[in-house]
Amino acid sequence: DQQVKQNSPSLSVQEGRISILNCDYTNSMFDYFLWYKKYPAEGPTFLISISSIKDKNEDGRFTVFLNKSAKHLSLHIVPSQPGDSAVYFCAASEAGGTSYGKLTFGQGTILTVHP
């Protein structure tokens, strides 16, 4: 049972444009959501997170939106840069609204940003 789903295996975007990565979840107990970026043969690197008490969190070029009623979140990257090309994982936790607790990951989306 895939509790966190990233339905788009890949996304291709032109440099300077917006990248939108989507994630859906089924477990209503999830209350903390994170996005990680991963390069081949490396561990994931934390990008940005959002608690279920918020619907938006912004950090520089990265913004995460959370729609709890739809059990959907998205990561917006603007403007996209070639260095953003990587695999992006959505993750969720049911940890009382904090960052700790075990994470359930989506399948990942390969983002390619073309110069």
Added chain:
Amino acid sequence: GAVVSQHPSWVICKSGTSVKIECRSLDFQATTMFWYRQFPKQSLMLMATSNEGSKATYEQGVEKDKFLINHASLTLSTLTVTSAHPEDSSFYICSAYRQGYDQPQHFGDGTRLSIL
């Protein structure tokens, strides 16, 4: 920022060998470490949760006798794949965090395990 070191990064060994993978938190004391496994083009699957000084909690379907986890100190956890076989070949990643400090899990760079 926090750094988690994982060693070795790549290991190739014969079937039947036991392999130990180390995960160290370099600049903070990790109350909890997690071990994940990733198959090609798939998600990270949590194998077990390791708390310092106590037995690891394994996820359903993970053989605790096959994947031995030791968390002897606040900076070191080890995963030993015992009597490894080709089907154990995978990418293993650890993560660490410190309870009480609202920081996300920090991941090591992973270990590519290839069993011949």
